[in-house]
Amino acid sequence: MNLRRELESRIHDALVAAGAPADSPALIVPSARPQFGDYQANGVMSAAKRMKINPRELAGKTQQFLKLDDLARKVEIAGPGFLNIHLRDEWVAAQVAGLQDDPRLGVAAASEPQKVVVDYSAPNLAKEMHVGHLRSTIIGDAMARVLGFLGHNVIRQNHVGDWGTQFGMLIAYMESSSSDASAPIGDLEDFYRQAKKKFDEDAAFADLARAYVVRLQGGDKDVLAKWKVFLEKSLAHCQAVYDRLGALLTEADIRGESAYNADLPVVVEDLGKQGLLKESQGALCVFLPEFVGKDGAPLPLIVRKSDEGFLYATTDLAAIRYRVKSLDAKRILYVVDARQSLHFRQVFAVARKAGFAGDDVSLEHVAFGTMMGEDGKPFKTRTGGTVKLMDLLDEAQRKAYDLVTDKNPELDEELRRRIARAVGVGAVKYADLSQNRTSDYVFSWEKMLSLDGNTAPYMQYAYARIRSIFRKGLDQAGGQSGGVKITLESPAERSLCLKILQLPETLEVAAGESLPNMLCAYLYELAGAFMSFYENCPVLQSPEPLRSSRLSLCRITAEILKTSLGLLGIEVVEQM
RNA sequence: GCGCCCGUAGCUCAGAAGGAUAGAGCGGCGGUUUCCUAAACCGCAGGUCACAGGUUCGAAUCCUGUCGGGCGUACCA
Known part of the structure; x- marks a missing residue:
């Protein structure tokens, strides 16, 4: 039994019977001090305020209508109009006794189970997982477990970064560094660093990399095959981290950016049909009045670049559509760094405007702060590098x-x-x-x-x-x-x-x-x-x-x- | 410039929907072991909740302003 909810409901009923408006909550919280009992109701005073009557009088009336004898030994009016609830020892003892054989420990399964998408972890597959992925993975995983325990239908979504310009570079590097494209890539992080170095130093290689991006996005079979080799390697690494961390995520939860690739032009077209698009400096944008940028200029959500490429905003919109229409989600949690809050406010607003998500769907940015070192600066290795998750877990275990x-x-x-x-x-x-x-x-x-x-x-x-x-x-x-x-x-x-x-x-x-x-x-x-x-x-x-x-x-x-x-x-x- | 978040004990942080005398841990001081794990437990000291106004019977919490910090702010994610 949800004790607080039970008290809330019973005192609310008494409050309404005493004449308070139907939407007056009892506002039950655990008592501030022992002499105030086990729980206190704070709602009488605010109800009385709305009714413009004496709160203690309303408290008295509420008390008369209150049926709480089975579980409370005493309900007393205190201070300006608190109701202090003292639970019966026998009742408390009996409730606890009832948990002895209850595997759910008194937690009822949700009476109205919701289909909830939890979008979390979402590492970039071009690199090794590092501390930047830790909070999303841990918090998201906990939320998925809690919601599942409460009886909701949880769908985990790992929106991995498996698509984009860096992959052209990596594939080009795979080719140039080995005649055999399926040769194992040693350390992911080293591989990325070397590719990046070559990209920055070698203009011809950079051109090659860009050409590969175009071929990749154009669906070139050969390039796609190499891309898949790389992804497999990277995903295996992620899975090793998840297993080590004890996260629930598996391959089945992966639905990366690339999964929405074919849908991106459709999303843009759809926005266009609804008259939401406006061309600005060659890019296709959605301008919403509530978002203002520098100098009061309207702030766009860019959905197609001037070079006709798509961005993560487009992908996120496509993902919302998929989650609402195909997965039938009623609540979508994005466990993502707080620094992306503007992005999500915009994407959510556009999704609503475009009808990708109706009023019956809750879109929530579960934002979190940055992980800092003890010096108060973003968490880094002693030499200033990125801390790999595997290394972090090794150290934790060693300590x-x-x-x-x-x-x-x-x-x-x-x-x-x-x-x-x-x-x-x-x-x-x-x-x-x-x-x-x-x-x-x-x-x-x-x-x-x-x-x-x-x-x-x-x-x-x-x-x-x-x-x-x-x-x-x-x-x-x-x-x-x-x-x-x-x-x-x-x-x-x-x-x-x-x-x-x-x-x-x-x-x-x-x-x-x-x-x-x-x-x-x-x-x-x-x-x-x-x-x-x-x-x-x-x-x-x-x-x-x-x-x-x-x-x-x-x-x-x-x-x-x-x-x-x-x-x-x-x-x-x-x-x- | 504008927007979002934040400012609570020496340090790191809680504080549920506006409720009664603002709570933990670390650090400091003191105590508990013939007793189920002392890696524990208990007590003491320590606060103008950044500042100034306002709303309210009541403000760390809501509103306005100021100061300080972080982040974001058109084609990366």
């Missing part, structure tokens, strides 16, 4: 391995390696996800691998500690997984239970706003609540039935940690 070895040298090496993988990769992902995605974020090994604070290792450690209880306790009684009555003896147990019940409402917000950090913040609170329970409430030494009740709380907490970290794409470990 995690050293840490585990340092703390637990007695674990066998194979196990330490497994732990290092989960902790290292998890730390990188969690550090990113736990931050509000809209701000730039400072990459710090020390911070992300710390056991203190809102980090993956802390969460994984909490999980490992719980599992340890079961390793010690299962040979005795306590193996049962359901039907145990939950007793709330200490305040720590009660807070833990309340946290346990807040998973559904947390996921709702995280999914709705595409804010995975909301889920991380929740997990941190849950783990914190568990830690104080752990310190204050002996489990295995407690007499029955308390022992079983506490074991049950441990089991449910562990399940939430495991499932939720899983939704963030992070693995748990049994020991660390």
Whole structure:
């Protein structure tokens, strides 16, 4: 059950019965302080304001119409018109007891499942994947998992950069550097750098490269074949990174720029038919009044260059059409760098205007900030180069391995390696996800691998500690997984239970706003609540039935940690 | 110039739809181990929420302006 939603609905009804307008939300939030109960309703005051009546009076009336006895022990009016809700211990305990055999941990599947496209990762296949692709891949993957868990029909789309001028250069270089075009390309990054160097230094080669672009886009069989050889190599590299990262993406999710190639003239033609096109300086543009450029001049969205080539705006429009018409998407998330926000505002606006996306389709730019080094400048290697994702993950794993070895040298090496993988990769992902995605974020090994604070290792450690209880306790009684009555003896147990019940409402917000950090913040609170329970409430030494009740709380907490970290794409470990 | 984002503790960041006394972690100081992982837990200190106005019963949050920072701004993606 979504507790917040339940309270919202019941108090809203009472508020309306008390005379408030039908669209008055109850505005339920967890209470600011313990003396204000478990949840507070802030909506009475704003409703009273609209009605121009005394808020405390409205609060009193609302209270009379309120049917909350089954779950609340007390609802009191406080301050200028807050309603403070104190939940019944028995109710809280019973709700938690009900989760014992629930694999969904109280999270209902969406009553109206949506078809959601999540566009993420989207590396440029001309080069190796680097840190610039990390945030999109991690955040997008987490969103895809969360939405899927909530019962939505998620379609992952990896809009890879597999088309464009650089490929002419790369194919030309393939030819010139080896007589056998299918010869393996060694290091993708070196290959690109060498090709680029030749392109810049050798005018004849540059001309050749440009000729190849034309032949490629013209559908020349020979050039296409070479292009495919290159793509295969590059895609294999991407897949290796995804596997290593534990991202869901596979070849089936790839629909790159080239997939829309044939559709681009059609899109432009369509825009023309609707009278949206205007020629300016030789280029075909869509001008919308809400976009103004320098000196108040209208700002175009260019869909065809003066040399008749197409741009990424055209491709993005074609992609929207495809996603709406062919995939039947009702919500499309673009997990793309915040620097492209103007581009997406324009593309979305044009797509709406042209009818590529109707009012029933939500187009959302899930923007994120830049990854910074600890010096506050964009994250680079010591020598100023681009950090390759593979190298980054290697280092994360190495650091995690050293840490585990340092703390637990007695674990066998194979196990330490497994732990290092989960902790290292998890730390990188969690550090990113736990931050509000809209701000730039400072990459710090020390911070992300710390056991203190809102980090993956802390969460994984909490999980490992719980599992340890079961390793010690299962040979005795306590193996049962359901039907145990939950007793709330200490305040720590009660807070833990309340946290346990807040998973559904947390996921709702995280999914709705595409804010995975909301889920991380929740997990941190849950783990914190568990830690104080752990310190204050002996489990295995407690007499029955308390022992079983506490074991049950441990089991449910562990399940939430495991499932939720899983939704963030992070693995748990049994020991660390 | 214009547009978007941002400015919260010494540092890195939370802050849900305008709610009550603004929260974490690091760093600093102090405490907890015959007890299920001390890689942990608990306590203390630390804030004119950039500044100035405004709206409101109530503003870190909304509006206006100023200062400071980042990014973007016609044929790259």
